[in-house]
Amino acid sequence: MKRKKAGLLPFVMLGIIAVLCLLAPLLPLPNPEAMNITKRFALPTLQEPFGMDEFGRSVMSRLIWGTRISLVIAVTSALAAAAIGTAFGVLAGYLRGLTETLVMRSVDVLLCLPTLLMAMLFVTLYGPGTATVIPVLAVVYAPTFTRVAYACVLSVRSMEYVEATETLGASRLRIMVRTILPNISGPMLVQLSLAAASAVVLESGLSFLGLGVVPPSPSLGGMIGAARSTMAHSVGLLVWPCIVLSIVTLTMYGTCDVLRDWLDPRGGRATEVLR
Template sequence: MLAESTVQESMNKPSNPHIENAKNIFKRLKKNKAAMVGGFLILLFILTAFIGPFLVPYGAGEQNLVNKLQGPSAEHWFGTDHLGRDIFSRIIHGMSITLYIGFFSVFIAAIFGVVIGIVSGYYGGKIDTILMRLMDVLLAFPGILLALGVVTILGPNLNNVILAVAVFSVPAFARIVRGSTLAVKELEYIDAVRALGSGDFRIIFRHILPNVFSPIIVQATLRIATAILTAAGLSFLGLGAQPPTPEWGAMLSDGRNYIFDAGHVALFPGLAIVVVVLAFNIFGDGLRDALDPKMKS
């Protein structure tokens, strides 16, 4: 009987606290219908970026000057541009470029921002002062102007756009991680771990970093939307992806010349940017609420 009760108690215990925590976060996230819609759209965008180019009827650079500036039809769902290229096909081909810019630039910014934030918050003193004043200098410039400066120096191409967006995104990660690190390092269990002989490296990676991971995820999700919008703005100004690359900002820039005669050329790339940015924003807001400790039951 004792053995049976022990087995029963072990079966009733949660298998893994991390799995249980993830389930609770997902339950809270499901209650936010807008966030679920945003998450579904993001998954749809990612899927489209991978398989969409193989399904569309036209190539990204396929031209037909006879059919230029035609409105939406059964043959060309979003119409054609000034070179007779199918706008729907170009938007689908451009999906992978847009997501590549958003994810990769934020990934680079998160790596540098997290390192700067943790080092600054954990060690404090002169290191904290120097690093945070550097972040303040970057924050003093509007994001688009800082990105413009970086691209102007390095030259207009896709990789330089990613680097420019990453540079102006670093301070946002650094300040959030620094604030979280300052709060976590004052907890009693950090003092206990240090008293047991753990070094700084172990404390940072085993105890502090996991506790500041939630705000990093939320910030990254919201920052992808900003990165996509900024990259589209740079391409619109001619400093991003260069023709004939089907980047949405560049397509929008081409369409502005025909906005009164063939408004669909600018309309659909603009709508694509709006929908993607909106999806990441509403999903990021819902994820922030789901990860907020104050909302835990």
């Protein structure tokens, strides 16, 4: 119980970040894309505590909206990767045979490729933008879900409750969906949170390279990339998005660790091995 109470901090911080991003359209924030050249590199004020950027845009507004876009991309791509990867992992682990060979060898090939380079390749081929980044990240993270689901299915497919369901004459689809899938939901939920946290970093890296969110739409990685040429005028344009990105990433990874400890009765050791 003490461990669970101590683990509430990442959830509280993540909840605050999520609520702030969800309420961004309702907050009295300036348009993050509206430019005012007369206020270029304006110093922080009570109305604009982070100042203005090189085009006279509100840094605070762009930070909030950039975090919102990053979280939407990360969560959506992680959910899509979880659905695709878990389905293939359960099929490979339960059906075995040719299905296992085809699925797992394909996954091994994809896992051999560097994540960032594979994402850059797909984005370069199909063009930058949110509509491209989400499916690309889903494809990049799906193999990891497949490996985790496959390992979990192998550990539960010989359990008594699975054999009892088979003896009762249940179909393979019913066994996989109604019997096996609920019993591997714990590790898959941890992997989902881990993939979402990693997707925030990867999306920021793509935006930093100009392959993610297309300007003038705000993104944390894009703000960091744009601040390289303006550091001499305002170092805060580089510092603030770096701090926000670090807080969001550390909060999400902290949530992953807490979920791992809560959902694993052995203190997270089994899930740590899978990671």
